[in-house]
Amino acid sequence: MCGTCNGDTAGAAPPAANSTTDNAAPSASTSNGVYPAQGQPASSPYQSVQDYISNVGRFKIIESTLREGEQFANAFFDIDTKIKIAKALDNFGVDYIELTSPVASQASYDDCKAICQLGLKAKILTHVRCNMEDARKAVECGVDGVDLVIGTSSFLREYSHGKSMDMIRSIALEVIAYVKSKGIEVRFSSEDSFRSNLVDILHLYQACDKAGVDRVGVADTVGGATPRMVYDLIRTLRGCVGCDIETHFHDDTGCAVANAHSALEAGATHVDTSVLGIGERNGITPLGALMARMVVTAPDYVKSKYNLKALKSLETLVADAVQVNIPFNNPVTGFCAFTHKAGIHAKAILANPSTYEIIDPHDFGMTRYVSINSRITGWNAVKARIEQLGLGSEFSDDQVKEVYGSPLFSAVFHCTGDIDTMRRTAKIKQMADIRPLAIDDTDSIIRSYHLDLQV
């Protein structure tokens, strides 16, 4: 029924006026409704974060659909699927692709080797426990870098591996030295960083930094951090190490996108993502939602670096592979992400899309849709639909309002119009009060009114 308003295709073409402000013109706060770009004058003091440590305009993505994503409940990727996903990620423009540990199983080992040999532009990483045996297997596969991880919270030290911080440090330094000796990148990450002792992990990160690690990693493994906790920890860490800082946020409390943004503001350099956020439990920072966030914060960087128009097909590929639907409310690609319904919204959107859109759907190859089928529709939206149907020149504004069915207006109109003709005609608004209307229903109300006009 109402579900016909499939934002991508059904009904409305984008309103004609929309290209008015949409151009490549980067730099200054665009008139297209995005917030001021980094370093540009802002119209008010709170609209732009311009700290010198911020990396919102130069971050890198470590895409972990083939590692974290494999930990999603529904995930089973055979080698063909893995290769398809790896190529699609490469085409999208991610900087790194992270794979499941080759120690996990024979297929994990074989697949890791195979993906390393694809010759992708993206660097290939694998994610292993911080020990020599795992690191050797990783190196054997031919990866561009090894992501080491170990739990540092008291929870994990007690209930998982049982090691002291001193033991962790000495193992870490040994493994880092080994991986570096092979001439490839190495990252050292704590796990559950936000429930680890601050001094302990700073001490550990600093030792790794001195040992020449390429990146240290901060992980909100349980998804409990807030943007401000993230900002504080990353900003402190930024002052303690010279290497890059990678961040990894689970989404249990719905903050994974905002936490990634906060981390970049505080000086982090890399963000872990997965397509649709798939991962352990309800997953991590979704690639698409992060793109939505960052294209608003740093439009030039994001639009020039990533192939945003490939997002929808990338998400569809992964959704099919793990047998889920794209969430109805997914940023950008959800079926109604650019559907406008309330009267006052539709009116303004038709005049200038930036009024109610912070993201231009065309940047992602999507289109907007203005719904005209409900009791909260305004007459401007009906007018736009009449124009789309090619009947614009044959309706006066008064007639549009009549077919729209404004109760206030009708009272006036009935005093001057042909009352009988008008009463015979169903009104969109009154009908929508009684039952859900499809676009076909409203179109036939408009056409039948139009026929009456010809009589």
Added chain:
Amino acid sequence: MCGTCNGDTAGAAPPAANSTTDNAAPSASTSNGVYPAQGQPASSPYQSVQDYISNVGRFKIIESTLREGEQFANAFFDIDTKIKIAKALDNFGVDYIELTSPVASQASYDDCKAICQLGLKAKILTHVRCNMEDARKAVECGVDGVDLVIGTSSFLREYSHGKSMDMIRSIALEVIAYVKSKGIEVRFSSEDSFRSNLVDILHLYQACDKAGVDRVGVADTVGGATPRMVYDLIRTLRGCVGCDIETHFHDDTGCAVANAHSALEAGATHVDTSVLGIGERNGITPLGALMARMVVTAPDYVKSKYNLKALKSLETLVADAVQVNIPFNNPVTGFCAFTHKAGIHAKAILANPSTYEIIDPHDFGMTRYVSINSRITGWNAVKARIEQLGLGSEFSDDQVKEVYGSPLFSAVFHCTGDIDTMRRTAKIKQMADIRPLAIDDTDSIIRSYHLDLQV
């Protein structure tokens, strides 16, 4: 219901110095892995935001499924559905229920009146344009309060209503005086607050505050704000007005939950939500995700105030009414929100759930699930399943590892065990490398291995 004429000021109580040590909040950080409760000692300086202005431990919810939610593409609520949803929200314990403007249509008017007469504990609000005609209709319906809204960004002033800031102020003051004269609550909100001129809106809010408005509202209408922008604006506003501060965040860039949290940290008192976040485009702060966030930040307040176990049925009711699936990755109620899969996760979860869970599923009437069907399964998870099947006493750890199928272990085991018997037995891990396994598959591998043991 039916409010105290002076408005409910509990949330507005000027933050007293004692809020940093909040004696009222019982119990320390629970041993279940949640972050330290407000005012409790934290194990590191960045784990707790204890600003005296923070309202994270005493916020109120304005639930707008029946207003913002009606602007969702798929929404058509008849009166029966509206009443069901209103009662379910009331049972959940929301403070306010906001309804579509009675000016929108005849049914909207009738339904608003009907819901006001239900005698719910929650206060009933309706959301209207800031003009006398709409305000009169609202009052006529018998609501406990009227939420006034008008666009204040240059975008909306130019393309929507065309009014100057002076005109907006003078209309606002007239309408506020009228609603107050009727002895009911009144809120004044700007629209698109983050793209409005800061000085202009502060000036406007201050005038409304002096006129005795109960709440001013800040709205991220286009969903482009970041937590830090929110924190800065709300904190500034907190210093300019004495009344309550309501906040409304769209989710276009995936930050609506974090923004709400940030607003409360900065002194906001009320958060707008809808069930599953339904609303214009991809919606607003979802009630369930906000609960997930806040139960971690302020466990005692949230658990004592809201009927968390009713969340799942409330979401199901609304999902059915608007014909969507609950997103696979929904916090708390998504099908895999408490599913653990990777070997190192499962091992620790079995020893202590807090290792990888920041939310206790039982608080929401949910249960956790440890997956044992994949190539990344660890042997501890297989052991737990064997115990669930009542076979625990009949397997040694070595035998568990054998049926689990660790390649490293098998090599050792085969030197000492009955090789023929073992080879006949399919191993979980090797099978999971070949195809997706259901729980039935792993169970039958375990049982068949168990049978072999009896031979």
